[in-house]
Amino acid sequence: MTNTTWNREPRPARLEERLDDGVVRCRLSPRNCRIRPGQHGFCMVRANRDGRLVTLNYGRSVHATEETIETEAVFHYAPGARILSMGNVGCMLNCDYCHNWKTSQARHVEDKDVHHYTPEEVVDIAVRHGIEVISWTYNDPVVWHEFVVETAALAKAAGIVNLYKSAFFISGEAIEELIPVIDIFSVSIKSLDPKYYRRITKGWLEPVLEGTEQVFRAGRHVEVSTLMVTDLSDDEKTARDMAAFVGERLSPEVPTHFVRFHPDYKMTRTVRTPVDRLERARRAALDMGLHHVYLGNVYDTESTDTRCRRCGTLQVTRYGLSADLVGLDGDGDCAGCGAPAPLTLLPGARHRPRVAEPPSDEDLDVAHFDWHGDIRALHVQVRNASDAPARVYHRRYGDPAAAPDWDVIDLAPRESFRYIAAKSTPDETGVQVAVPRRCTSSLHQVFDRAHFPTVEADAGALNEDVSPLPLFRPRAGH
Ligand code: SF4
Structure with missing residues (x-):
């Protein structure tokens, strides 16, 4: 960690207790670390700088x-x-x-x-x-x-x-x-x-x-x-x-x-x-x-x-x-018996805008990713390398009962965005991502959910059920 810069901008920390001789106690976790000047706590992201407790990972x-x-x-x-x-x-x-x-x-x-x-x-x-x-x-x-x-x-x-x-x-x-x-x-x-x-x-x-x-x-x-x-x-x-x-x-x-x-x-x-x-x-x-x-x-x-x-x-x-x-009425109660469902609902929190097809005049690269073995989730990272807004699309394939529409992701100029696409029905066989050529993208296959940071393919091998390492798979043409 000595050569890193991410932790070089300390900020005052909450839950500080000042002790004798410039020592501080951090009361954020039950560890209650006593930290001497120049030292850090067990977590390595809270430290004592000149007798004050600071946080090293703000933002x-x-x-x-x-x-x-x-x-x-x-x-x-x-x-x-x-x-x-x-x-x-x-x-x-x-x-x-x-x-x-x-x-x-x-x-x-x-x-x-x-x-x-x-x-x-x-x-x-x-x-x-x-x-x-x-x-x-x-x-x-x-x-x-x-x-x-x-x-x-x-x-x-x-x-x-x-x-x-x-x-x-x-x-x-x-x-x-x-x-x-x-x-x-x-x-x-x-x-x-x-x-x-x-x-x-x-x-x-x-x-x-x-x-x-x-x-x-x-x-x-x-x-x-x-x-x-x-x-x-x-x-x-x-x-x-x-x-x-x-x-x-x-x-x-x-x-x-x-x-x-x-x-x-x-x-x-x-x-x-x-x-x-x-x-x-x-x-x-x-x-x-x-x-x-x-x-x-x-x-x-x-x-x-x-x-x-x-x-x-x-x-x-x-x-x-x-x-x-699938089994709630318009009030969010049970569709079968009318009893209150044990759920808090947030209408509108679910779907992105969708289109039947991306515009035909859009210059898109399209990548396919097939679900395989225990890999049923994909992290998609896209970066809009231009100074204009951009639209990225993705959709699932393989399930004849599922809607064939494309989800739309709007990117601001220069924005980098990351999202997960996970297998969503038993019959679905994969996911398609369509990215404008002025954007860059990478696909990271993962178990279960995010594992950060993702690594490039030659940094680790995926071994069926055993290795947790995600693999980096650049989009064709990049
Ligand atoms: S310095 Fe870190 S590990 Fe120690 S009490 Fe504070 S939060 Fe917990």
């Missing part, structure tokens, strides 16, 4: 990316909504299987992977692209607290919903600063075993549980998830412990997600979580009385659907990262 992010809300293990708020995902650098934990370790562990971060944003720019991207939810996510939003609090307030004033996806190893004091600006908390609880927390995450459990209760009691929308790590936490005991926590300290109505793991970081000599174990875990949690238990990062199962608790009507059907509202 320092991976590329802003459009995804869907299902990516964040949020199923009961605006199903299918497009979200703008913002991640940063650093983390207050160091989980052995981290899926975002190249950014969460700040020593690995290189300048080329860090983008600079202001709060105004983030809100502007969301507004221009008609995205109604900003998701504070990836490595972990806790460690860029100042940027989150300021930007989320600005977004809220613009009518945008804020989603906080976090391992939530955070102090109660910091949570109080989030509650006024965050609408949705998706909390990743790694396990209910204190020893597991110490050994695998390098944090501790109880503050995570207390924090989750705190936001739930404050009336915020809360969903919880557990990454079911193969042979480590993919058993029914983990599911039952999770169900006991949710049922007793939150509410049985809180949606609970068991998420499929893929090998990563220090845990690569293993395999993805067997789906039958996930299904058993789900059954165990339902048997404990939870109302809505879902699986994540899985396809071709009904365990991602939402059904009415009273009459069993299918209300939301999901496939991977896509969702369709």
Whole structure:
């Protein structure tokens, strides 16, 4: 990290406590790091400069990316909504299987992977692209607290919903600063075993549980998830412990997600979580009385659907990262029995504008990408290299029942934009992207969701189910 410049613009940090001899204590996470002048905390992005606590990653992010809300293990708020995902650098934990370790562990971060944003720019991207939810996510939003609090307030004033996806190893004091600006908390609880927390995450459990209760009691929308790590936490005991926590300290109505793991970081000599174990875990949690238990990062199962608790009507059907509202009436109640559905809806948050065909006079390069094996998601990065607005198009193919229209993405002059396209129906075979020749583009195939930074093809090999590395695939002709 010594040769990087992304961390060279320190800003005053909140939650500072000044101690003797120029030492400061950071009260952002339960670690309460005592930091001497010139040193930094465990997360490596908060430091002591001349006796004051500073943040080193204000506005320092991976590329802003459009995804869907299902990516964040949020199923009961605006199903299918497009979200703008913002991640940063650093983390207050160091989980052995981290899926975002190249950014969460700040020593690995290189300048080329860090983008600079202001709060105004983030809100502007969301507004221009008609995205109604900003998701504070990836490595972990806790460690860029100042940027989150300021930007989320600005977004809220613009009518945008804020989603906080976090391992939530955070102090109660910091949570109080989030509650006024965050609408949705998706909390990743790694396990209910204190020893597991110490050994695998390098944090501790109880503050995570207390924090989750705190936001739930404050009336915020809360969903919880557990990454079911193969042979480590993919058993029914983990599911039952999770169900006991949710049922007793939150509410049985809180949606609970068991998420499929893929090998990563220090845990690569293993395999993805067997789906039958996930299904058993789900059954165990339902048997404990939870109302809505879902699986994540899985396809071709009904365990991602939402059904009415009273009459069993299918209300939301999901496939991977896509969702369709199928069993609600015009008021958002159950179409079968009229009972209120357990869903908050955001009309208009779902689709981009669509056209039957791109204009015939547009000079477009068209790339095809076929879904294959476990690769059912694609990150598309496009950059408008011109000083005029540009239009990019994409559509799915292979499913005769799906609408053949093209989604439209409007790019401002010089804008760089990134979005995820994930397989959305069982019969769909791939996705087509049409980009004006004055734009550049690249396609990154990924498991499940974003993994940042993406790497180029010769930097790593994709090995079926085992390697988490995405591959860089330039568009033909580039
Ligand atoms: S955020 Fe946590 S890990 Fe980082 S300096 Fe503050 S107390 Fe330490």
